[in-house]
Amino acid sequence: MTTHKLCQFLGAAMMAIVTFSAVNADEFAGKQWPAAKQVAIDDVKHDSWDSLLQKYVDEDGMVNYQDWQNNETDRALLQTYLESLSQANPNAKSDEKAKLAYWINAYNALTVEGILRVYPTTSIRNHTARLIGYNIWKNLYLYSGSSKINLDSIEHQVLRKMNEPRIHFAIVCASIGCPRLLNRAYTADDLEDQLTANATDFFSRSQNLKIDTKDSILYLSSIMSWFGSDFGDSTTKQVQTIAPYMSKEAKAFVAKGNFSVRYLDYDWDLNKQK
Structure with a gap:
């Protein structure tokens, strides 16, 4: 191989590496909090998420992504909510219902954030590459205490291990085939009624x-x-x-x-x- 061709080959290889890295780059939501400022899950408030859901999600769980994306104030409010989720130390002692409500809200809020970042789109499946490329379930992370967690792990490593199968009628992957996105935040006090209502709605x-x-x-x-x-x-x-x-x-x-x-x-x- 001549020096010229070798340079061309190496240049193409470097470009491929850069391109591969770019399309598989991780994205992050929330923010990193120092340990001294982290709180228990019990102390996380979901009021702002509740107000956003009431404003942009209808009774059937359909989302007005366009208006939400175009509203700078409400986009910022979602960022603030995600930051408040990040402040929680998942290892700190908390009420089990509060934990379950927290992680359901975290999954749904992170999914909405992921869709708003790529909207307009026709399906989340346009952003779940199996081999090469950005995968919203695997490459979008929420800062969580002193760590980070993606949607895939929230579902399979956290929620499914909490022994409450009705989470499958509460967490929403932004698709019509999913359960409806409840237009209220899940809370520890209302959790049982909310899970029952959404499961009943799902099978109706x-x-x-x-x-x-x-x-x-x-x-x-x-x-x-x-x-x-x-x-x-x-x-x-x-x-x-x-x-x-x-x-x-x-x-x-x-x-x-x-x-x-x-x-x-x-x-x-x-x-x-x-």
Whole structure:
């Protein structure tokens, strides 16, 4: 190889490395707090997140991303809220309900922040590269106490280990196939009612549950396929776990038994207001 060609090869290789690094660069939300200023999760307030949800999210969980993105004051308010989440020391002793509410809010707020950074877009799947490129679930981090955490870890390493399967009807990946984004912040005091209400709402929607009485088939959201083990170690137990949140008709159908379970296609279109 001539010196000229070698230089060309090395130059192209360096460019590829730079490009690869750029497209896989991590992004961060919130801010780093010194240990002396960190607080327990119990002390984190969710009022600002609550006010933003009431303003930009409707009863069906659809989000007005465009107006939110264009409002500098409310974009800044979301940043301030994320910074307050960052101030929490996740290792400090806190009430379990407060922890659960905190992490659900953190997941949803970080997801909204991630979408607002790339909006306009048609789906979060446009930003979840499998091999090379930015992946909102893996490359967007929230500063958390003295560490950092991404969406993937919040879901699988924190929330799923808290033994509350209804989190799957509360955390929202900005898609129509997800549960609705509740337009109120989750709080320790209201958590039980909020989880029950959102689980009930989830299974009231035909995109998440359908019954075929003729062929005895119960159609469920793909969420129940992906995370079925969180609801029980068999399909029968999983259906028993979610039955209390079904309609009367669906409850009567599953009570009879002798049905098969199939899973519905998932709608990854963005949960934006029309």
